[in-house]
Amino acid sequence: MRSIRVDEHVRLRDPVAADAPALFQLVEANRARLARWLPWVPQIRTVQDEIDWIASRNAPGASETELALLVVDRGTIVGGLGIGGLGHPARKGEIGYWIAAEAEGKGIVTRACRAALKYAFETRAMNRIQIRAAVDNRRSRAIPERLGFTFEGTERSGALVQGRYQDLAVYALLASEWKAMRSNEATKS
Numbered sequence: 522m523r524s525i526r527v528d529e530h531v532r533l534r535d536p537v538a539a540d541a542p543a544l545f546q547l548v549e550a551n552r553a554r555l556a557r558w559l560p561w562v563p564q565i566r567t568v569q570d571e572i573d574w575i576a577s578r579n580a581p582g583a584s585e586t587e588l589a590l591l592v593v594d595r596g597t598i599v600g601g602l603g604i605g606g607l608g609h610p611a612r613k614g615e616i617g618y619w620i621a622a623e624a625e626g627k628g629i630v631t632r633a634c635r636a637a638l639k640y641a642f643e644t645r646a647m648n649r650i651q652i653r654a655a656v657d658n659r660r661s662r663a664i665p666e667r668l669g670f671t672f673e674g675t676e677r678s679g680a681l682v683q684g685r686y687q688d689l690a691v692y693a694l695l696a697s698e699w700k701a702m703r704s705n706e707a708t709k710s
């Protein structure tokens with residue numbers, strides 16, 4: 522099982538079938554706040570839907586192009602983080618995320634994204650990682666802004682959520698910028 526260290530307590534790991542009930546409970550408990558921004562939420566109606574989703578994620582070859590990881594804090598699932606586009610010929614990918622209300626506001630997602638960026642740039646040799654968030658999703662936009670991404674513009678009507686089109690703010694970070702940031706950090710410490 523793939524497991525990416527985020528910090529002392531938090532890691533990103535592949536989902537397994539046994540996670541389905543806990544994952545379903547978490548989505549259920551956060552349904553309204555997640556459904557506002559994430560188009561897949563209405564598709565998860567039962568534990569079986571989670572079992573099917575996990576099976577699809579673990580199908581042969583699936584992780585070559587897209588990782589769907591759980592955010593686990595001290596053994597408890599608190600959210601999800603996906604890295605898509607890993608097989609793209611232009612080496613451009615995308616990160617998406619969500620976290621339970623109880624775990625919000627602690628910097629877990631920012632730190633998890635940093636670990637995912639390290640994986641994408643350094644392990645998978647990606648050249649560009651994008652994060653897109655609805656223009657009025659303030660908490661989500663704050664993450665790429667905190668991580669030094671460049672705001673590139675607005676993808677008009679980029680998502681259809683709860684029957685409405687949402688404009689998406691597009692942010693990206695390039696491998697060269699990641700490298701520069703890492704060597705800056707290394708000089709400071």
Ligand SMILES: CC(C)(COP(=O)(O)OP(=O)(O)OC[C@H]1O[C@@H](n2cnc3c(N)ncnc32)[C@H](O)[C@@H]1OP(=O)(O)O)[C@@H](O)C(=O)NCCC(=O)NCCS
Nearest residue numbers: 555558618619620625626627628629630631653654660661
């Ligand atoms: C978007 C979402 C993932 C953001 O979660 P979050 O908890 O705000 O993000 P972080 O984990 O990075 O935490 C940032 C907060 O922790 C604080 N924080 C504490 N310690 C921190 C640290 N070490 N590093 C960074 N931030 C820290 C920050 O100040 C910030 O708080 P503030 O917003 O009150 O200023 C969450 O709101 C969510 O799941 N929303 C619903 C689903 C969704 O919108 N997904 C994204 C779709 S594009």
